[in-house]
Every structure is written in structure tokens, then in C-alpha cells.
Amino acid sequence: MIAVIEPTWYLLLSALLFSIGAVGLLIRRNPLVMVMCIELMLNAANLSFVALSVQLGNIDGQTAVFFVMVVAAAEAVVGLGILVSILRARPGATADDLAELKG
Amino acid sequence: MIAVAALAATGVACAQSSVTLFGVAVQFVALGAHFVAVVQIIVYAGAIVVLFLFVIMLLGIDRTMDLQVEPIPLQRPLALVMGVGLVGLLGAAIVRARDSLAINPGTGLAVAGENAGHDANIQQLGASLYGDYVFALELASVLLIVAVTGTVLVTRRWPRSAGLGDGGQGGSDQ
Numbered sequence: 001m002i003a004v005i006e007p008t009w010y011l012l013l014s015a016l017l018f019s020i021g022a023v024g025l026l027i028r029r030n031p032l033v034m035v036m037c038i039e040l041m042l043n044a045a046n047l048s049f050v051a052l053s054v055q056l057g058n059i060d061g062q063t064a065v066f067f068v069m070v071v072a073a074a075e076a077v078v079g080l081g082i083l084v085s086i087l088r089a090r091p092g093a094t095a096d097d098l099a100e101l102k103g
Numbered sequence: 104m105i106a107v108a109a110l111a112a113t114g115v116a117c118a119q120s121s122v123t124l125f126g127v128a129v130q131f132v133a134l135g136a137h138f139v140a141v142v143q144i145i146v147y148a149g150a151i152v153v154l155f156l157f158v159i160m161l162l163g164i165d166r167t168m169d170l171q172v173e174p175i176p177l178q179r180p181l182a183l184v185m186g187v188g189l190v191g192l193l194g195a196a197i198v199r200a201r202d203s204l205a206i207n208p209g210t211g212l213a214v215a216g217e218n219a220g221h222d223a224n225i226q227q228l229g230a231s232l233y234g235d236y237v238f239a240l241e242l243a244s245v246l247l248i249v250a251v252t253g254t255v256l257v258t259r260r261w262p263r264s265a266g267l268g269d270g271g272q273g274g275s276d277q
Binding site: 054 | 123124127130131134135136138139142143146147150151154155158159161162178179182183185186187189190193194197198201204212224227228231232235236239243246247249250251253254255257258
């Protein structure tokens with residue numbers, strides 16, 4: 001099952017997902033969607049980790065994926081918490097409205 | 104299969120869809136990383152996406168005003184150009200590095216059903232996590248505890264009589 005698809009294709013898909021996440025982060029103004037795009041970029045990094053782990057025959061890549069998932073979960077929790085507390089004070093705020101740190 | 108995940112990812116950038124997380128999980132299964140695939144589904148589909156859905160439910164997303172206004176002129180075309188350039192650069196680097204990827208193919212990794220039992224991936228990953236990386240694992244658990252506690256502290260509405268500051272103009276965040 002390993003050698004069916006060579007890892008170049010997985011890496012290309014990972015690059016594509018990462019770029020889609022980066023473009024989404026740049027063009028969207030809703031902070032919630034921006035956090036989702038960051039998750040997408042982390043997922044792309046995970047995919048390349050696993051592809052290279054399988055290709056090189058080393059389990060450490062999949063261990064790194066585990067830690068990336070932990071950091072992604074913590075980042076989503078903290079980001080959404082800050083977002084809820086900001087949007088509770090200022091409903092409908094976009095990322096441009098939050099450019100000045102005045103709360 | 105790859106095209107499905109890419110299309111779903113485009114859906115994330117355009118609409119609010121999270122199918123691409125399942126697509127990546129399918130890729131993990133195809134690669135033989137079964138434990139990572141299951142954790143991907145549980146953590147992302149079971150925890151993070153539900154968290155996003157709760158926040159969307161609490162706050163609401165108005166999708167009408169989002170893509171019309173453009174505060175910084177030329178931002179979106181420049182972002183698209185940058186994205187295409189990023190795909191091109193990364194793709195060129197990957198295709199160029201294709202031959203050097205062939206070193207040491209497939210040794211040292213226990214793959215379920217081929218050279219080991221059906222839970223070989225989980226056993227090998229567990230031995231790695233609790234052997235070489237046990238300190239990082241403990242640090243990860245500390246990080247999760249700190250993140251959850253800090254979020255509770257940030258989002259909690261403090262009562263006025265508690266004397267913890269009046270929270271600025273909004274009055275709800277402290």
C-alpha cells in the first residue's frame with residue numbers, strides 16, 4: 001500500500017492545501033474563517049509530515065503530527081475564546097475593525 | 104481522491120465547510136498511518152469543528168457583507184497572485200526534489216497487514232511517544248491544560264462587585 005502513490009503527489013496536495021489556506025487567510029475578513037484557514041494550513045503540514053514519514057520509514061514524522069495536532073487544538077481553543085470575548089463586546093467586527101488594540 | 108480533498112479545501116476558503124479534514128484523514132489511511140487518521144477524525148471532526156460550529160451558532164456569520172467591501176485596494180488580486188506563486192514555487196521544489204526522496208524507502212516502519220500485525224502502527228507510535236518523546240508529551244498535556252484554563256478565564260463574565268476591573272467599554276471582557 002505504501003508504494004501505490006508516490007509521496008510527490010502527497011507533497012503536491014499538501015502544498016496546494018497550504019496555499020489555499022494562506023490565500024484564504026489573506027482575503028477573508030471574518031476572524032472565524034481566518035482561524036479555520038490557519039487550521040487548514042496546519043493540516044497541510046501534517047499531511048506532508050505523514051507522507052515523508054512513510055516514505056523515509058521513520059515513525060518520528062507521525063509523532064510530530066501528534067504534537068502539531070495538540071498545538072492546533074490549543075490554538076483553536078484560545079483563538080475562539082478571544083474571538084468570542086471580542087465579538088461579545090463589538091458584534092460584527094471584522095479583522096480590519098480590530099486593527100487598533102483598544103478592546 | 105486527491106482532487107476531492109483539494110476541492111473541499113477550496114470550499115473552506117470560499118464557504119464554511121470542513122470536508123477537507125476528512126479528506127486529509129482519508130489520505131492518512133491510504134498512507135498506512137491509521138492511528139493518525141483516527142486521531143485526525145476524532146480531534147478535528149469531533150472537537151475542533153464542533154467548537155467552530157458552536158461559535159458560529161453563538162455569534163452568527165453574516166455572509167452577505169463579507170466579499171463585497173474591499174478595505175485595502177488591490178489586496179485580493181495580490182493575495183491570489185501570491186497564492187499561485189506559492190503553489191508554483193512549492194510544486195517546483197517538490198518536483199525537483201523528487202529523486203532525492205527515494206532514499207531508504209519503507210524500512211523501519213511497521214505497516215499493518217504487510218510486515219506486522221494489524222495494530223503495528225499504534226504500537227510503534229506509542230513506543231515512540233512514550234519512549235523518546237515522553238517529556239514533550241507531558242509538556243503537551245500541560246499546554247492543553249493551560250490553554251483551556253486561560254480560555255475559561257478570558258471568556259468568563261466577571262461580576263462587577265468582584266473588583267477585577269471594569270473591563271473597558273464593552274464591560275464584558277476583563
